Amino acid sequence: MLVTVRVQRFNPETDSKPYYQEYTVEVEPTDRVLDALNYIKWYHDGTLTFRRSCAHGVCGSDAMRINGRNRLACKVLIKDLGPKITVEPLLGFRIIRDLVVDMEPFFAQYRAVMPYLINDEPPPVRERLQSPEERELYDDTTKCILCACCTSACPIFWTTEWLGPAAIVNAHRFLFDSRDRATEERLAILNQKFGVWRCRTIFNCTEACPRGIQVTNAIEQVKRRILFEQS
Amino acid sequence: MTTETAREVRQVSSRGLGAYRGYRPPPGMISWALHRVTGLGVLLFLLLHIVDIFLVNYGPETFNELLFLYRHPVFRIGEIVLVAGLYYHAANGVRIILIDFWPQAYRYERQLFYGVIAVFLLAFVPTAILMIRAILV
Incomplete structure (x- = not known):
């Protein structure tokens, strides 16, 4: 299944404000959003920055806005979102880089x-x-x-x-x-x-x-x- | 050191009113936003109402002169909007009181919101029909 992941990017050393970047990745419908992000980071763009640790919904590291609602990337399945996915950092915090915020x-x-x-x-x-x-x-x-x-x-x-x-x-x-x-x-x-x-x-x-x-x-x-x- | 200063300058946070656009609102957030907007609208009218009642002090002529404002078509349509705001604010206010004082209310939060919309429509549609008729004659 081919999905387009639209990610909010921001690098404080080079960018003046956040912007969006689109990646097209091949994933299984039963994959999680975290799998798609890992795939992007490992095979498309190593500069994409996000937090994750246990990847099983227990550590709480990968909270982010997925299609406009706060979710854990490791608990949301691709098949529940459809072919277009928007991923943004949590609201109300200072953005350190990409999806990482100052908690x-x-x-x-x-x-x-x-x-x-x-x-x-x-x-x-x-x-x-x-x-x-x-x-x-x-x-x-x-x-x-x-x-x-x-x-x-x-x-x-x-x-x-x-x-x-x-x-x-x-x-x-x-x-x-x-x-x-x-x-x-x-x-x-x-x-x-x-x-x-x-x-x-x-x-x-x-x-x-x-x-x-x-x-x-x-x-x-x-x-x-x-x-x-x-x- | 130079990168440090660059970081200082480019601090980006998503705090403030702009954040509202960044979240896809669940029903509860819509109910709250409507409650705020209608509350402010009703308050605005209340301020105007205090001013016009106050003008009674200056005799019936001054007061009557102001009443042309209330007969203006724009204001009469505005009155329908005011009634809509009042009805919604009242119905949702009851919902908020229930959530605060009825310990089981959180289980039915969404149903209560749909109930508010139902009560609002039941009250507002007949009133609006009556008010529009009054404008047309």
């Missing part, structure tokens, strides 16, 4: 919510017990791989500095964990001007998440928790 602001947001278990109580003789029901409360948000598909699909994030969906998902993972003791500190961070209240329930994050996390629902749960517990 540092994204990880700064992530670190801001204290994404680790906080519990100063002396550990019990055995494990800190948790019932299956308690575990179920935050099961969905444990699935995050920090690929930034959700945050860079958020129209609010494109124009405003705010925590963004991914950071809130990871805050939710500890807020709803019965073993964690930093609820108040975390809710205080999320209750700030640029915390959860910037969310306008657009649902772009949920649509984009390659792990199927109900991102907007997690944000709404945090909002309700602040509303009913803090006031």
